[in-house]
Amino acid sequence: MTIRHAACIVGAFEHPTRHAPDKSHAQLHAEVAAGAIADAGLSRDDIDGYFCSGDAPGGLQSMLNYLNLTVRHVDATDIGGVSPVVQVAHAAAAIALGRCSVALITLAGRPRADRIRTGTEPRIRHAAAPDVQWEYPYAIPTAASYALAARRHMHEFGTTSEQLAWIKVAASHHAQHNQHAVLRDLVTVEDVVNSPLVADPLHRLDCCVISDGGGAVVVARPDIARSLARPVVRVLGAGESTGHQHGGRIDLTRTAAVRTGPVAFAEAGVTPADIRYASLYDSFTITVLLQLEDLGFCGKGKGGAFVSDGALISGVGRLAVNTDGGGLCNNHPANRGGITKIIEAVRQLRGEAHPAVQVPDCALALVHGTGGQLATRHGAGTLILERAA
Amino acid sequence: MTNDRAIPPVRPDPESLPFWEAAREGRFLIRRCRACAQAHWFPRSLCPFCWTADTTWEQASGHGTVYSWTVLRAGAVPNIVAFVELDEGPRMLTDLVDVDPDAVAIGQLVEIVFCRTSDPDGPPVPMFRPR
Ligand SMILES: [Zn+2]
Numbered sequence: 001m002t003i004r005h006a007a008c009i010v011g012a013f014e015h016p017t018r019h020a021p022d023k024s025h026a027q028l029h030a031e032v033a034a035g036a037i038a039d040a041g042l043s044r045d046d047i048d049g050y051f052c053s054g055d056a057p058g059g060l061q062s063m064l065n066y067l068n069l070t071v072r073h074v075d076a077t078d079i080g081g082v083s084p085v086v087q088v089a090h091a092a093a094a095i096a097l098g099r100c101s102v103a104l105i106t107l108a109g110r111p112r113a114d115r116i117r118t119g120t121e122p123r124i125r126h127a128a129a130p131d132v133q134w135e136y137p138y139a140i141p142t143a144a145s146y147a148l149a150a151r152r153h154m155h156e157f158g159t160t161s162e163q164l165a166w167i168k169v170a171a172s173h174h175a176q177h178n179q180h181a182v183l184r185d186l187v188t189v190e191d192v193v194n195s196p197l198v199a200d201p202l203h204r205l206d207c208c209v210i211s212d213g214g215g216a217v218v219v220a221r222p223d224i225a226r227s228l229a230r231p232v233v234r235v236l237g238a239g240e241s242t243g244h245q246h247g248g249r250i251d252l253t254r255t256a257a258v259r260t261g262p263v264a265f266a267e268a269g270v271t272p273a274d275i276r277y278a279s280l281y282d283s284f285t286i287t288v289l290l291q292l293e294d295l296g297f298c299g300k301g302k303g304g305a306f307v308s309d310g311a312l313i314s315g316v317g318r319l320a321v322n323t324d325g326g327g328l329c330n331n332h333p334a335n336r337g338g339i340t341k342i343i344e345a346v347r348q349l350r351g352e353a354h355p356a357v358q359v360p361d362c363a364l365a366l367v368h369g370t371g372g373q374l375a376t377r378h379g380a381g382t383l384i385l386e387r388a389a
Numbered sequence: 390m391t392n393d394r395a396i397p398p399v400r401p402d403p404e405s406l407p408f409w410e411a412a413r414e415g416r417f418l419i420r421r422c423r424a425c426a427q428a429h430w431f432p433r434s435l436c437p438f439c440w441t442a443d444t445t446w447e448q449a450s451g452h453g454t455v456y457s458w459t460v461l462r463a464g465a466v467p468n469i470v471a472f473v474e475l476d477e478g479p480r481m482l483t484d485l486v487d488v489d490p491d492a493v494a495i496g497q498l499v500e501i502v503f504c505r506t507s508d509p510d511g512p513p514v515p516m517f518r519p520r
Binding site for chain 1: 396402459461468479514
Protein backbone atom coordinates (compact mmCIF):
# COMPACT_ATOMS: atom_id res chain seq x y z
CA MET A 1 0.00 0.00 0.00
CA THR A 2 1.17 3.52 -0.70
CA ILE A 3 -0.41 6.96 -0.83
CA ARG A 4 1.62 7.70 -3.96
CA HIS A 5 -0.90 9.08 -6.47
CA ALA A 6 -3.77 8.11 -4.12
CA ALA A 7 -5.04 11.67 -3.65
CA CYS A 8 -4.70 15.26 -4.83
CA ILE A 9 -4.86 18.65 -3.17
CA VAL A 10 -7.72 20.31 -5.01
CA GLY A 11 -8.38 23.38 -2.90
CA ALA A 12 -6.19 25.76 -0.91
CA PHE A 13 -7.00 29.02 0.81
CA GLU A 14 -5.06 31.34 3.11
CA HIS A 15 -7.10 33.86 5.05
CA PRO A 16 -6.02 37.38 4.11
CA THR A 17 -6.28 38.68 7.66
CA ARG A 18 -3.30 38.85 9.98
CA HIS A 19 -5.16 40.57 12.83
CA ALA A 20 -8.74 39.57 13.58
CA PRO A 21 -10.04 41.16 16.79
CA ASP A 22 -13.45 41.42 15.12
CA LYS A 23 -13.81 37.69 14.37
CA SER A 24 -14.38 34.65 16.56
CA HIS A 25 -11.90 31.80 16.56
CA ALA A 26 -14.43 29.35 15.10
CA GLN A 27 -15.47 31.92 12.49
CA LEU A 28 -11.92 31.94 11.16
CA HIS A 29 -12.10 28.16 10.72
CA ALA A 30 -15.39 28.52 8.84
CA GLU A 31 -14.05 31.28 6.60
CA VAL A 32 -10.97 29.32 5.58
CA ALA A 33 -13.09 26.20 5.02
CA ALA A 34 -15.42 28.09 2.71
CA GLY A 35 -12.45 29.65 0.96
CA ALA A 36 -10.76 26.33 0.23
CA ILE A 37 -13.96 24.68 -0.97
CA ALA A 38 -14.62 27.62 -3.31
CA ASP A 39 -11.04 27.49 -4.57
CA ALA A 40 -11.55 23.82 -5.43
CA GLY A 41 -14.82 24.48 -7.21
CA LEU A 42 -16.62 22.08 -4.88
CA SER A 43 -19.53 22.57 -2.51
CA ARG A 44 -19.71 21.99 1.24
CA ASP A 45 -22.01 19.03 0.61
CA ASP A 46 -19.12 17.27 -1.16
CA ILE A 47 -17.08 17.13 2.07
CA ASP A 48 -17.12 13.70 3.70
CA GLY A 49 -13.94 13.90 5.75
CA TYR A 50 -12.87 16.57 8.25
CA PHE A 51 -9.51 17.15 9.89
CA CYS A 52 -8.48 19.68 12.53
CA SER A 53 -5.84 19.85 15.25
CA GLY A 54 -4.94 21.58 18.48
CA ASP A 55 -5.89 25.06 17.34
CA ALA A 56 -9.53 24.11 16.65
CA PRO A 57 -11.63 25.45 19.54
CA GLY A 58 -13.52 22.57 21.15
CA GLY A 59 -11.94 20.03 18.85
CA LEU A 60 -13.63 17.93 16.20
CA GLN A 61 -17.04 17.81 17.84
CA SER A 62 -17.40 21.55 18.37
CA MET A 63 -16.04 22.33 14.94
CA LEU A 64 -18.31 19.87 13.12
CA ASN A 65 -21.27 21.19 15.11
CA TYR A 66 -20.39 24.80 14.29
CA LEU A 67 -19.69 24.11 10.62
CA ASN A 68 -22.78 21.87 10.48
CA LEU A 69 -20.82 19.19 8.68
CA THR A 70 -21.78 15.52 8.73
CA VAL A 71 -18.87 13.36 7.61
CA ARG A 72 -17.82 9.73 7.54
CA HIS A 73 -14.17 10.20 8.42
CA VAL A 74 -12.54 12.38 11.09
CA ASP A 75 -8.98 12.95 12.29
CA ALA A 76 -7.74 15.26 15.05
CA THR A 77 -4.09 14.26 15.00
CA ASP A 78 -2.15 16.89 16.90
CA ILE A 79 1.64 16.98 16.91
CA GLY A 80 1.87 20.76 16.96
CA GLY A 81 1.86 23.22 14.11
CA VAL A 82 2.97 20.61 11.58
CA SER A 83 -0.30 18.68 12.05
CA PRO A 84 -1.99 19.68 8.76
CA VAL A 85 1.06 18.39 6.87
CA VAL A 86 0.65 14.90 8.28
CA GLN A 87 -3.12 15.21 7.94
CA VAL A 88 -2.76 15.56 4.18
CA ALA A 89 -1.06 12.17 4.23
CA HIS A 90 -3.73 10.79 6.55
CA ALA A 91 -6.41 12.11 4.21
CA ALA A 92 -4.68 10.47 1.25
CA ALA A 93 -4.56 7.17 3.15
CA ALA A 94 -8.23 7.45 4.09
CA ILE A 95 -9.10 8.18 0.46
CA ALA A 96 -7.03 5.20 -0.69
CA LEU A 97 -9.04 3.01 1.68
CA GLY A 98 -12.34 4.46 0.53
CA ARG A 99 -13.07 6.04 3.92
CA CYS A 100 -13.75 9.41 2.35
CA SER A 101 -13.54 11.17 -1.02
CA VAL A 102 -13.24 14.86 -0.21
CA ALA A 103 -11.34 15.77 2.96
CA LEU A 104 -11.25 19.26 4.48
CA ILE A 105 -8.35 20.33 6.73
CA THR A 106 -8.61 23.61 8.63
CA LEU A 107 -6.24 25.57 10.84
CA ALA A 108 -7.04 29.00 12.30
CA GLY A 109 -6.70 31.12 15.38
CA ARG A 110 -6.21 34.58 16.79
CA PRO A 111 -3.24 34.71 19.19
CA ARG A 112 -2.44 38.27 18.11
CA ALA A 113 -5.91 39.58 18.95
CA ASP A 114 -5.77 37.65 22.22
CA ARG A 115 -2.33 39.14 22.98
CA ILE A 116 -0.75 35.77 23.70
CA ARG A 117 3.00 35.99 24.32
CA THR A 118 3.54 32.95 22.19
CA GLY A 119 7.26 32.50 22.17
CA THR A 120 8.35 33.98 25.47
CA GLU A 121 5.82 32.72 28.02
CA PRO A 122 5.79 29.07 29.10
CA ARG A 123 2.50 27.27 28.51
CA ILE A 124 1.22 24.14 30.28
CA ARG A 125 -0.47 21.81 27.81
CA HIS A 126 -2.00 19.41 30.32
CA ALA A 127 -1.54 19.44 34.08
CA ALA A 128 -1.14 15.65 34.19
CA ALA A 129 1.32 15.49 31.29
CA PRO A 130 4.19 13.41 32.70
CA ASP A 131 6.86 15.91 31.73
CA VAL A 132 5.31 19.07 33.25
CA GLN A 133 6.92 18.77 36.69
CA TRP A 134 10.35 18.31 35.08
CA GLU A 135 10.01 21.35 32.81
CA TYR A 136 7.60 23.98 34.06
CA PRO A 137 9.69 25.11 37.06
CA TYR A 138 12.48 26.01 34.64
CA ALA A 139 10.35 28.38 32.57
CA ILE A 140 11.27 27.19 29.12
CA PRO A 141 9.15 29.01 26.57
CA THR A 142 9.15 28.13 22.89
CA ALA A 143 11.95 30.53 21.99
CA ALA A 144 14.25 28.96 24.59
CA SER A 145 13.59 25.50 23.25
CA TYR A 146 14.83 26.46 19.78
CA ALA A 147 17.64 28.63 21.17
CA LEU A 148 19.06 25.59 22.99
CA ALA A 149 19.24 23.79 19.66
CA ALA A 150 20.81 26.78 17.93
CA ARG A 151 23.49 27.14 20.61
CA ARG A 152 24.43 23.47 20.44
CA HIS A 153 24.54 23.57 16.63
CA MET A 154 26.86 26.57 16.77
CA HIS A 155 29.07 24.73 19.25
CA GLU A 156 29.34 21.52 17.25
CA PHE A 157 29.48 22.91 13.72
CA GLY A 158 30.58 26.53 13.96
CA THR A 159 27.28 27.86 12.67
CA THR A 160 27.00 31.63 13.11
CA SER A 161 24.24 34.12 13.84
CA GLU A 162 25.00 35.73 10.49
CA GLN A 163 24.32 32.45 8.69
CA LEU A 164 21.00 32.03 10.53
CA ALA A 165 20.15 35.63 9.63
CA TRP A 166 20.32 34.79 5.93
CA ILE A 167 17.19 32.68 6.41
CA LYS A 168 15.29 35.75 7.60
CA VAL A 169 16.79 37.87 4.83
CA ALA A 170 15.49 35.40 2.22
CA ALA A 171 12.04 35.41 3.82
CA SER A 172 11.95 39.20 3.67
CA HIS A 173 12.92 39.18 -0.01
CA HIS A 174 9.87 37.02 -0.67
CA ALA A 175 7.51 38.85 1.70
CA GLN A 176 8.06 42.20 -0.03
CA HIS A 177 5.88 40.82 -2.85
CA ASN A 178 3.12 39.54 -0.55
CA GLN A 179 0.54 42.24 0.11
CA HIS A 180 -0.83 40.32 3.10
CA ALA A 181 2.51 39.70 4.84
CA VAL A 182 2.91 41.02 8.39
CA LEU A 183 6.50 42.14 7.67
CA ARG A 184 7.10 43.42 4.14
CA ASP A 185 10.29 45.40 4.61
CA LEU A 186 13.55 43.97 3.32
CA VAL A 187 15.97 43.22 6.12
CA THR A 188 19.71 42.66 6.06
CA VAL A 189 21.93 40.28 7.97
CA GLU A 190 22.98 43.24 10.09
CA ASP A 191 19.34 44.07 10.88
CA VAL A 192 18.81 40.54 12.18
CA VAL A 193 21.93 40.22 14.30
CA ASN A 194 21.46 43.72 15.69
CA SER A 195 17.86 43.12 16.73
CA PRO A 196 17.36 42.45 20.46
CA LEU A 197 18.19 39.01 21.82
CA VAL A 198 15.07 37.08 22.77
CA ALA A 199 16.80 33.86 23.82
CA ASP A 200 20.54 33.71 23.09
CA PRO A 201 21.59 33.18 20.37
CA LEU A 202 18.20 33.92 18.77
CA HIS A 203 17.30 37.54 18.11
CA ARG A 204 13.86 39.01 17.65
CA LEU A 205 14.23 38.78 13.87
CA ASP A 206 15.16 35.09 14.14
CA CYS A 207 11.60 34.50 15.38
CA CYS A 208 8.39 34.12 13.39
CA VAL A 209 5.54 36.61 13.55
CA ILE A 210 2.49 36.23 15.76
CA SER A 211 -0.57 36.50 13.56
CA ASP A 212 -4.28 35.79 13.39
CA GLY A 213 -6.01 34.04 10.53
CA GLY A 214 -5.45 30.60 9.13
CA GLY A 215 -5.92 28.46 6.10
CA ALA A 216 -7.49 25.31 4.76
CA VAL A 217 -6.84 22.70 2.11
CA VAL A 218 -9.09 20.16 0.41
CA VAL A 219 -7.75 16.70 -0.45
CA ALA A 220 -9.75 14.60 -2.91
CA ARG A 221 -9.81 11.42 -4.98
CA PRO A 222 -7.77 11.73 -8.20
CA ASP A 223 -10.83 11.30 -10.45
CA ILE A 224 -12.56 14.17 -8.63
CA ALA A 225 -9.40 16.27 -8.99
CA ARG A 226 -9.30 15.69 -12.74
CA SER A 227 -12.96 16.76 -13.04
CA LEU A 228 -12.21 20.17 -11.57
CA ALA A 229 -10.91 23.27 -13.34
CA ARG A 230 -7.78 23.65 -11.20
CA PRO A 231 -4.30 22.31 -11.98
CA VAL A 232 -3.89 18.86 -10.40
CA VAL A 233 -1.49 18.62 -7.45
CA ARG A 234 -0.81 15.02 -6.48
CA VAL A 235 0.44 13.57 -3.21
CA LEU A 236 3.60 11.59 -3.95
CA GLY A 237 4.95 10.60 -0.57
CA ALA A 238 4.92 11.41 3.12
CA GLY A 239 6.56 10.64 6.42
CA GLU A 240 5.71 11.43 10.02
CA SER A 241 7.41 11.04 13.38
CA THR A 242 8.15 12.81 16.62
CA GLY A 243 11.33 13.66 18.45
CA HIS A 244 11.75 14.06 22.20
CA GLN A 245 14.23 13.71 25.03
CA HIS A 246 14.81 10.00 24.43
CA GLY A 247 15.11 9.12 28.09
CA GLY A 248 17.89 11.66 28.54
CA ARG A 249 19.78 10.98 25.32
CA ILE A 250 18.53 14.02 23.43
CA ASP A 251 20.63 15.29 20.52
CA LEU A 252 19.64 18.92 20.07
CA THR A 253 21.21 19.13 16.62
CA ARG A 254 18.90 16.55 15.01
CA THR A 255 15.15 16.72 14.46
CA ALA A 256 12.69 13.98 13.61
CA ALA A 257 13.11 15.00 9.97
CA VAL A 258 15.96 12.48 9.91
CA ARG A 259 13.20 9.84 10.01
CA THR A 260 10.40 11.50 8.03
CA GLY A 261 12.54 12.62 5.10
CA PRO A 262 13.89 9.23 3.98
CA VAL A 263 10.42 7.67 4.25
CA ALA A 264 8.81 10.41 2.17
CA PHE A 265 11.54 10.47 -0.48
CA ALA A 266 11.44 6.68 -0.80
CA GLU A 267 7.66 6.63 -1.22
CA ALA A 268 7.80 9.46 -3.76
CA GLY A 269 10.72 7.92 -5.64
CA VAL A 270 12.63 11.21 -5.75
CA THR A 271 15.66 12.75 -4.03
CA PRO A 272 16.33 16.15 -2.46
CA ALA A 273 18.14 17.19 -5.65
CA ASP A 274 14.88 16.79 -7.59
CA ILE A 275 12.94 19.26 -5.40
CA ARG A 276 12.29 22.61 -7.13
CA TYR A 277 10.55 24.37 -4.23
CA ALA A 278 10.51 23.70 -0.47
CA SER A 279 8.13 24.95 2.20
CA LEU A 280 10.12 24.55 5.40
CA TYR A 281 8.69 25.29 8.82
CA ASP A 282 10.18 28.54 10.03
CA SER A 283 9.08 29.11 13.59
CA PHE A 284 12.65 30.29 14.02
CA THR A 285 15.57 30.59 11.62
CA ILE A 286 17.29 27.60 13.24
CA THR A 287 14.25 25.44 12.44
CA VAL A 288 14.85 25.89 8.70
CA LEU A 289 18.56 25.15 8.97
CA LEU A 290 18.08 21.93 10.93
CA GLN A 291 15.39 20.71 8.53
CA LEU A 292 17.56 21.36 5.46
CA GLU A 293 20.29 19.21 6.98
CA ASP A 294 18.03 16.48 8.32
CA LEU A 295 16.11 16.16 5.04
CA GLY A 296 19.36 15.75 3.14
CA PHE A 297 19.48 19.02 1.20
CA CYS A 298 22.98 19.34 2.67
CA GLY A 299 25.16 17.41 5.07
CA LYS A 300 24.86 17.59 8.85
CA GLY A 301 26.58 20.72 10.05
CA LYS A 302 26.68 22.27 6.54
CA GLY A 303 23.39 24.17 6.88
CA GLY A 304 25.06 27.45 7.73
CA ALA A 305 27.02 27.48 4.50
CA PHE A 306 24.02 26.18 2.55
CA VAL A 307 21.69 29.06 3.52
CA SER A 308 24.22 31.90 3.19
CA ASP A 309 24.40 34.58 0.52
CA GLY A 310 20.77 34.46 -0.51
CA ALA A 311 20.74 30.75 -1.31
CA LEU A 312 17.07 30.42 -0.32
CA ILE A 313 15.82 33.35 -2.43
CA SER A 314 13.70 32.34 -5.41
CA GLY A 315 15.41 33.04 -8.73
CA VAL A 316 18.69 33.85 -7.04
CA GLY A 317 19.65 30.97 -4.82
CA ARG A 318 20.04 27.22 -5.10
CA LEU A 319 16.67 26.35 -3.51
CA ALA A 320 13.55 28.52 -3.33
CA VAL A 321 12.17 28.27 0.21
CA ASN A 322 8.99 29.80 1.67
CA THR A 323 8.24 32.13 -1.23
CA ASP A 324 5.23 33.61 0.58
CA GLY A 325 7.59 35.07 3.19
CA GLY A 326 7.00 32.14 5.53
CA GLY A 327 6.25 32.34 9.21
CA LEU A 328 9.25 34.61 9.62
CA CYS A 329 7.63 37.45 7.65
CA ASN A 330 4.24 36.52 6.23
CA ASN A 331 2.00 34.55 8.56
CA HIS A 332 2.08 32.10 11.46
CA PRO A 333 -1.65 31.84 12.20
CA ALA A 334 -2.69 30.31 15.51
CA ASN A 335 1.02 29.94 16.32
CA ARG A 336 1.04 27.10 13.81
CA GLY A 337 2.78 27.13 10.47
CA GLY A 338 1.66 23.87 8.89
CA ILE A 339 -1.23 24.98 6.73
CA THR A 340 0.51 27.97 5.15
CA LYS A 341 3.42 25.72 4.22
CA ILE A 342 1.09 23.45 2.24
CA ILE A 343 -0.73 26.37 0.63
CA GLU A 344 2.40 28.05 -0.77
CA ALA A 345 3.61 24.72 -2.17
CA VAL A 346 0.26 24.32 -3.93
CA ARG A 347 0.57 27.85 -5.35
CA GLN A 348 4.04 27.05 -6.67
CA LEU A 349 2.92 23.79 -8.29
CA ARG A 350 -0.09 25.51 -9.87
CA GLY A 351 2.10 28.34 -11.12
CA GLU A 352 0.06 30.75 -8.99
CA ALA A 353 2.76 32.12 -6.72
CA HIS A 354 3.59 35.81 -7.07
CA PRO A 355 5.39 36.24 -10.42
CA ALA A 356 8.43 37.68 -8.65
CA VAL A 357 8.91 34.48 -6.66
CA GLN A 358 7.35 31.81 -8.89
CA VAL A 359 9.77 28.97 -9.61
CA PRO A 360 9.68 28.41 -13.41
CA ASP A 361 7.97 25.15 -14.35
CA CYS A 362 7.73 24.04 -10.75
CA ALA A 363 6.72 20.38 -10.94
CA LEU A 364 7.97 18.95 -7.65
CA ALA A 365 7.72 20.47 -4.18
CA LEU A 366 8.46 19.43 -0.64
CA VAL A 367 6.63 20.53 2.49
CA HIS A 368 8.14 19.85 5.88
CA GLY A 369 7.10 20.94 9.34
CA THR A 370 8.46 20.82 12.87
CA GLY A 371 5.78 21.42 15.49
CA GLY A 372 5.96 21.83 19.24
CA GLN A 373 9.14 22.29 21.22
CA LEU A 374 12.44 21.22 19.74
CA ALA A 375 14.20 20.77 23.09
CA THR A 376 11.50 18.69 24.73
CA ARG A 377 8.95 17.21 22.31
CA HIS A 378 8.34 17.96 18.68
CA GLY A 379 6.30 16.59 15.82
CA ALA A 380 7.56 16.25 12.27
CA GLY A 381 5.94 15.66 8.92
CA THR A 382 7.27 15.58 5.37
CA LEU A 383 5.05 15.77 2.31
CA ILE A 384 6.15 15.55 -1.32
CA LEU A 385 3.79 16.92 -3.96
CA GLU A 386 3.91 17.00 -7.74
CA ARG A 387 2.05 18.79 -10.48
CA ALA A 388 0.35 16.22 -12.67
CA ALA A 389 1.16 16.55 -16.36
CA MET B 390 19.95 28.69 47.61
CA THR B 391 17.47 30.72 45.63
CA ASN B 392 16.93 31.99 42.15
CA ASP B 393 15.69 35.60 41.98
CA ARG B 394 12.92 34.53 39.63
CA ALA B 395 9.65 33.26 41.17
CA ILE B 396 9.84 29.55 40.37
CA PRO B 397 6.53 27.84 39.62
CA PRO B 398 5.77 25.06 42.11
CA VAL B 399 5.85 21.38 41.20
CA ARG B 400 3.04 18.98 41.92
CA PRO B 401 4.50 15.57 42.80
CA ASP B 402 2.55 12.53 41.67
CA PRO B 403 2.70 9.01 43.10
CA GLU B 404 5.46 8.07 40.68
CA SER B 405 7.67 11.07 41.43
CA LEU B 406 6.97 11.53 45.15
CA PRO B 407 10.19 9.82 46.37
CA PHE B 408 12.24 12.15 44.18
CA TRP B 409 10.62 15.23 45.65
CA GLU B 410 10.75 13.95 49.24
CA ALA B 411 14.49 13.41 48.79
CA ALA B 412 14.79 16.88 47.27
CA ARG B 413 13.40 18.30 50.53
CA GLU B 414 16.40 16.66 52.24
CA GLY B 415 18.83 18.03 49.66
CA ARG B 416 19.38 14.64 47.99
CA PHE B 417 19.32 14.39 44.18
CA LEU B 418 17.98 11.05 42.96
CA ILE B 419 17.99 9.56 39.50
CA ARG B 420 16.39 6.37 38.35
CA ARG B 421 18.35 3.41 37.01
CA CYS B 422 17.18 0.17 35.44
CA ARG B 423 18.57 -3.05 36.90
CA ALA B 424 17.70 -5.02 33.80
CA CYS B 425 19.66 -2.90 31.29
CA ALA B 426 21.83 -0.95 33.78
CA GLN B 427 20.96 2.38 32.12
CA ALA B 428 20.22 5.56 34.06
CA HIS B 429 17.56 7.80 32.57
CA TRP B 430 16.02 11.25 32.98
CA PHE B 431 13.34 12.20 33.96
CA PRO B 432 12.56 9.43 36.45
CA ARG B 433 10.07 6.76 35.39
CA SER B 434 8.82 3.52 36.98
CA LEU B 435 9.20 1.60 33.75
CA CYS B 436 12.63 1.94 32.16
CA PRO B 437 12.26 4.10 29.03
CA PHE B 438 14.87 1.97 27.25
CA CYS B 439 13.63 -1.58 27.91
CA TRP B 440 10.19 -1.08 29.56
CA THR B 441 10.95 -3.39 32.47
CA ALA B 442 9.68 -2.33 35.91
CA ASP B 443 12.95 -3.31 37.54
CA THR B 444 14.05 0.26 38.16
CA THR B 445 15.44 1.79 41.34
CA TRP B 446 16.31 5.16 42.85
CA GLU B 447 19.95 5.99 43.37
CA GLN B 448 21.63 9.06 44.74
CA ALA B 449 23.40 10.85 41.92
CA SER B 450 26.68 12.72 42.16
CA GLY B 451 24.94 16.00 41.43
CA HIS B 452 27.76 16.82 39.04
CA GLY B 453 27.49 17.48 35.32
CA THR B 454 28.52 19.65 32.40
CA VAL B 455 26.56 22.23 30.39
CA TYR B 456 25.34 20.63 27.13
CA SER B 457 23.52 23.75 25.88
CA TRP B 458 22.11 26.93 27.35
CA THR B 459 20.17 30.11 26.59
CA VAL B 460 19.20 33.28 28.41
CA LEU B 461 15.59 34.46 28.52
CA ARG B 462 15.59 38.20 28.84
CA ALA B 463 11.87 38.90 28.62
CA GLY B 464 11.26 38.79 32.39
CA ALA B 465 12.45 41.20 35.05
CA VAL B 466 15.25 38.75 35.91
CA PRO B 467 17.16 37.01 33.11
CA ASN B 468 16.66 33.27 33.30
CA ILE B 469 19.32 30.84 32.09
CA VAL B 470 17.75 27.64 30.76
CA ALA B 471 20.11 24.76 30.05
CA PHE B 472 20.55 21.10 29.37
CA VAL B 473 23.06 19.63 31.79
CA GLU B 474 24.68 16.31 30.98
CA LEU B 475 24.85 14.48 34.31
CA ASP B 476 28.01 12.56 35.14
CA GLU B 477 25.73 9.49 35.22
CA GLY B 478 24.90 10.08 31.52
CA PRO B 479 21.43 11.51 31.01
CA ARG B 480 20.91 15.06 29.76
CA MET B 481 18.54 17.03 31.93
CA LEU B 482 16.57 20.19 31.30
CA THR B 483 17.21 22.68 34.10
CA ASP B 484 18.14 26.25 34.97
CA LEU B 485 21.58 27.63 35.82
CA VAL B 486 21.84 29.91 38.85
CA ASP B 487 24.56 31.86 40.65
CA VAL B 488 26.31 32.65 37.40
CA ASP B 489 26.52 35.67 35.15
CA PRO B 490 24.96 34.89 31.74
CA ASP B 491 28.13 36.12 30.06
CA ALA B 492 30.17 33.54 32.02
CA VAL B 493 28.25 30.45 30.88
CA ALA B 494 29.78 28.07 28.34
CA ILE B 495 29.07 24.67 26.88
CA GLY B 496 31.22 22.12 28.69
CA GLN B 497 31.26 24.15 31.91
CA LEU B 498 31.38 22.02 35.09
CA VAL B 499 28.30 22.45 37.27
CA GLU B 500 26.82 21.04 40.47
CA ILE B 501 23.32 20.60 41.80
CA VAL B 502 21.62 23.18 43.97
CA PHE B 503 18.04 22.96 45.19
CA CYS B 504 15.96 26.12 44.80
CA ARG B 505 12.72 26.95 46.56
CA THR B 506 9.64 27.54 44.47
CA SER B 507 6.86 30.07 45.01
CA ASP B 508 5.07 27.45 47.15
CA PRO B 509 6.70 27.65 50.61
CA ASP B 510 5.35 24.20 51.52
CA GLY B 511 6.36 22.54 48.25
CA PRO B 512 9.61 20.73 47.51
CA PRO B 513 12.58 22.64 46.07
CA VAL B 514 13.59 22.00 42.47
CA PRO B 515 17.02 20.91 41.21
CA MET B 516 19.08 23.53 39.40
CA PHE B 517 22.78 23.84 38.73
CA ARG B 518 25.61 26.31 39.47
CA PRO B 519 29.27 26.42 38.50
CA ARG B 520 31.61 24.21 40.51
ZN1 LIG C 1 16.07 -0.87 31.11
